[in-house]
Each structure stands twice: as structure tokens, then as C-alpha cells.
Amino acid sequence: MSAKIVTAGVLMIGDELLSGRTQDTNLRTIAKFLEPLGVQIREARILADDAETISNTVREFSDRFDYVFTTGGIGPTHDDITADAVASAFGRGISERADAIAELKTRYQDGELNAARRRMARIPDGASLIKNPVSQAPGFQTENVFTMAGVPQIMKGMLPDIEHRIEGGAKVYSRSVPAVGIGEGDAAAPLAEIETKYEGVSLGSYPYFTDAGRGVNFVARGRDESVLDAVEHELKDLVIELSEELK
Amino acid sequence: MSAKIVTAGVLMIGDELLSGRTQDTNLRTIAKFLEPLGVQIREARILADDAETISNTVREFSDRFDYVFTTGGIGPTHDDITADAVASAFGRGISERADAIAELKTRYQDGELNAARRRMARIPDGASLIKNPVSQAPGFQTENVFTMAGVPQIMKGMLPDIEHRIEGGAKVYSRSVPAVGIGEGDAAAPLAEIETKYEGVSLGSYPYFTDAGRGVNFVARGRDESVLDAVEHELKDLVIELSEELK
Numbered sequence: 001m002s003a004k005i006v007t008a009g010v011l012m013i014g015d016e017l018l019s020g021r022t023q024d025t026n027l028r029t030i031a032k033f034l035e036p037l038g039v040q041i042r043e044a045r046i047l048a049d050d051a052e053t054i055s056n057t058v059r060e061f062s063d064r065f066d067y068v069f070t071t072g073g074i075g076p077t078h079d080d081i082t083a084d085a086v087a088s089a090f091g092r093g094i095s096e097r098a099d100a101i102a103e104l105k106t107r108y109q110d111g112e113l114n115a116a117r118r119r120m121a122r123i124p125d126g127a128s129l130i131k132n133p134v135s136q137a138p139g140f141q142t143e144n145v146f147t148m149a150g151v152p153q154i155m156k157g158m159l160p161d162i163e164h165r166i167e168g169g170a171k172v173y174s175r176s177v178p179a180v181g182i183g184e185g186d187a188a189a190p191l192a193e194i195e196t197k198y199e200g201v202s203l204g205s206y207p208y209f210t211d212a213g214r215g216v217n218f219v220a221r222g223r224d225e226s227v228l229d230a231v232e233h234e235l236k237d238l239v240i241e242l243s244e245e246l247k
Numbered sequence: 248m249s250a251k252i253v254t255a256g257v258l259m260i261g262d263e264l265l266s267g268r269t270q271d272t273n274l275r276t277i278a279k280f281l282e283p284l285g286v287q288i289r290e291a292r293i294l295a296d297d298a299e300t301i302s303n304t305v306r307e308f309s310d311r312f313d314y315v316f317t318t319g320g321i322g323p324t325h326d327d328i329t330a331d332a333v334a335s336a337f338g339r340g341i342s343e344r345a346d347a348i349a350e351l352k353t354r355y356q357d358g359e360l361n362a363a364r365r366r367m368a369r370i371p372d373g374a375s376l377i378k379n380p381v382s383q384a385p386g387f388q389t390e391n392v393f394t395m396a397g398v399p400q401i402m403k404g405m406l407p408d409i410e411h412r413i414e415g416g417a418k419v420y421s422r423s424v425p426a427v428g429i430g431e432g433d434a435a436a437p438l439a440e441i442e443t444k445y446e447g448v449s450l451g452s453y454p455y456f457t458d459a460g461r462g463v464n465f466v467a468r469g470r471d472e473s474v475l476d477a478v479e480h481e482l483k484d485l486v487i488e489l490s491e492e493l494k
Binding site: 019040075079116183188191195 | 263264265266278282288289291294295322325355361367381382434435439442453454455456468
């Protein structure tokens with residue numbers, strides 16, 4: 001079992017995410033993609049379409065995390081500035097690349113490949129392309145930074161060409177135990193006790209409220225599945241105990 | 248018309264948001280709450296349950312933005328550390344407060360108000376409470392930072408007691424024009440032209456792909472509604488023109 005902890009940061013780029021116009025779902029997709037690879041997202045940011053902020057944040061995240069994923073801002077319009085910001089973050093030039101034009105030509109006829117669409121072939125110097133089987137305009141990898149589209153279906157389509165480039169780490173497993181009708185405050189003290197007892201396990205409790213009543217989901221996360229099995233057992237006993245007290 | 252630009256930053260706190268277990272929806276709720284008040288969200292971050300990161304980021308955001316909103320990490324369990332992190336960000340002490348206990352007592356009988364639940368009455372020194380009509384455990388305001396619950400229904404319930412504390416600014420209006428069947432790349436050049444022509448207007452184009460085909464939504468944002476009306480008119484003409492070309 002590898003003990004290495006591999007980390008990632010995610011940047012979601014676009015004014016529309018901050019104005020409330022668009023609900024991001026990409027973070028969750030990326031998290032679920034990275035989980036089986038043993039890569040943990042440590043921080044995510046939602047940034048406005050501002051070149052300097054994007055560039056500075058890409059630089060900072062590239063230094064802080066093993067991998068960085070960006071979504072959004074690589075389309076054909078004037079507010080698509082992510083490629084330039086990534087180039088600037090690494091002090092690299094950027095220009096229209098033949099390999100990217102070739103990808104676009106599999107989709108667009110010569111007449112359709114106007115100046116706006118050619119913008120999507122501007123790639124930071126030395127970056128490698130990421131295949132886009134949905135709409136062909138490629139993403140790209142610059143050092144440890146993967147730059148992807150913002151439209152969820154297109155972003156998802158790029159992940160298979162990223163997977164083989166990731167050197168994963170220790171996989172984190174989880175066990176989830178539901179506690180219907182239990183209040184989070186009743187479980188807090190025994191929960192903290194269980195966490196103290198098992199090294200390398202982190203316990204979370206996630207309350208919910210529905211028309212049918214309240215409840216909590218306990219989630220144990222850790223790298224050793226046999227330890228997690230023991231924790232799951234204790235959590236189930238705890239739920240039975242708390243349910244008895246409620247009667 | 249006030250010309251003042253009022254900004255906000257949002258911090259969503261919790262490992263479960265980064266692991267992909269939970270889909271955040273609070274950012275969008277807060278954005279829609281702030282829009283009519285004339286407050287623009289400039290950046291949002293999703294942070295792990297790490298005291299130092301939360302504390303440093305609260306400090307940074309409090310300096311950079313007019314208002315800061317945090318969600319998550321104020322429940323009764325050991326991983327709820329936001330109150331302590333906010334106190335530390337402002338170099339303030341934190342202790343159990345009588346006014347917060349009084350709020351909890353409207354919900355919990357004496358026997359139910361155990362040590363875990365009393366944790367929810369720990370408030371940074373000098374902060375004022377934010378009413379929680381859903382589950383009573385209060386949020387709190389520390390200088391320009393509003394600390395709210397993470398559970399969406401509870402967070403939403405706290406907003407009415409925040410609204411009267413916000414000094415809003417110039418309201419940003421928007422006009423949305425759908426372009427069914429149009430490719431984003433065909434619209435990019437004329438779109439940039441329209442944006443150049445109207446000062447104070449920002450134009451975005453948001454492509455979508457469904458089973459029924461592709462399309463783009465054009466969104467114009469700005470502070471002057473009469474200018475926006477003119478832009479909307481031009482966008483509608485553009486859609487007609489592009490649709491004609493497709494025939």
C-alpha cells in the first residue's frame with residue numbers, strides 16, 4: 001500500500017458561476033474521477049474572468065498541489081482568456097498550433113474555421129494537447145496543470161485522455177452509515193471518541209432535513225479498509241444505541 | 248443611480264464538498280440573494296476543514312471584499328471549526344455566549360442541551376448573532392464577515408437577518424437572448440463588436456449541447472437598463488442574421 005499523499009487543486013473559471021447564472025457541477029465530476037486514482041482535492045476556487053487573478057492563482061496552485069485542473073474560458077469568444085492566463089502563469093509564449101488546428105479540422109469545414117474558432121487552437125508553448133471527443137477543440141496540459149472546457153459534457157469527455165498522465169497515491173476509502181431520526185448533537189461526543197480510537201481515520205457527520213424528518217449520515221474515510229470495517233461496525237452499534245435512547 | 252461597486256467573497260467550508268460527496272448549491276443561493284442588493288461576488292473558495300487555511304482565507308477575504316460570507320462548519324461535532332477559525336482570523340477570543348444559549352433553549356430541552364450542542368453557542372467576542380429560524384443554532388457577524396450554516400435550508404433561513412445589514416451598491420441588470428442552433432464560434436466576432444460599442448456592458452456567451460441540438464445563450468450585463476435594452480435589440484438582430492446564414 002503506497003503511503004504517498006497526492007493532492008490536487010481545482011479552478012473553475014467564469015463570471016457566470018459567480019453571478020448565480022450557472023450552477024457548477026464540474027468540481028464534483030473531477031473529485032469522483034480522482035478518487036479511485038488516489039488523488040485528493042485540497043482546495044477549489046471559483047474565479048471571475050480576470051486575466052491577472054487567473055494567472056496568479058494558476059501559479060500558486062501549481063506550486064502548492066501535485067496536480068491542478070482548470071475548467072472554463074477556452075472557447076472562441078473574447079471573454080475566453082484562460083489559455084493566455086495559463087501561458088502567462090508559466091512565463092511561456094502562446095500561439096496557434098498546427099496540431100490543435102488539425103483537431104479542429106476534424107469538425108469544421110474550411111469555411112467554418114473563422115478567426116474566432118482558430119482562437120481555440122492557441123496553446124501555451126510546450127503544452128501537450130488533451131483530446132476532446134465531444135467538440136474537438138482540445139484542452140491542454142502545461143506542466144502539472146490540466147486546462148479543460150467549462151461545459152460539463154465536454155469537460156467530462158476530456159478526462160479519459162488525462163487519466164493516464166496522473167501518478168496516483170494512496171487511495172482513500174470511505175464507509176457511510178445512515179442514522180435516520182438521530183440528531184447530530186446527540187452523536188457528536190461518541191463520534192469524537194471513535195475517531196480518537198482509530199488512527200488514520202477521519203469521521204464526518206452530515207445532517208439532513210427532509211419532509212420525512214431529520215437524520216445524519218456518518219462517513220468514515222481512511223486508507224486501511226480493515227480499520228474502516230471496524231469503524232463501520234462501531235458506527236452501526238452507535239446508531240442502534242442512539243435509536244434505543246430515543247424510544 | 249449609485250455608481251459604487253460593492254463586492255463580496257464567499258467561502259464554502261467542508262471536506263465533503265471537495266471529496267465530491269456533497270454538491271454545493273449555497274454559492275448560487277447567495278449570488279441570487281445579493282444580486283438585487285447590488286453586491287457582486289468576485290471570488291469563491293471551497294476549503295477543507297483545516298483551521299489555519301480557513302483563518303488565513305477569512306482574513307484575506309475580509310481585507311479584499313466589502314462583505315464575506317462563509318457556509319459550513321458551525322455544527323456540534325469535532326470537525327466544526329469555523330467559529331474558532333473566524334475568531335482567530337480577527338485575533339479575538341471565543342466563548343459560550345448567553346444570547347446564543349438562549350436561542351438554543353427555544354429548541355432544546357435542558358436535558359438535550361449537551362456539551363456538543365453547547366459548542367454551537369461559542370461565538371467570537373464582539374460578534375453579533377444571525378437568527379436561525381430553521382434549527383435555532385445562530386450564525387454570527389464578525390466585522391464584515393457573515394458566518395452561516397452549511398445545510399442549504401438552514402443557510403437560506405439566515406439570509407433575512409443579514410439583508411438589513413448590507414449596504415448595497417449599483418445594481419447590475421442583465422438581458423438574456425437565446426440563440427437556438429447557433430454555434431458559439433459563428434457569433435464570437437459580432438459579439439465582440441457589440442461589446443466594444445456599448446461602454447459599461449459585458450457580454451457573455453454560454454454554449455449548451457442537448458439531445459435536441461446545440462445553441463448559445465447570450466447574456467448582457469450592465470448598470471444602465473436603457474443601454475441594455477439597446478444591446479438586447481442588437482443581439483436579437485444578430486440571432487436572426489446568423490439563423491438566416493444557416494439556411
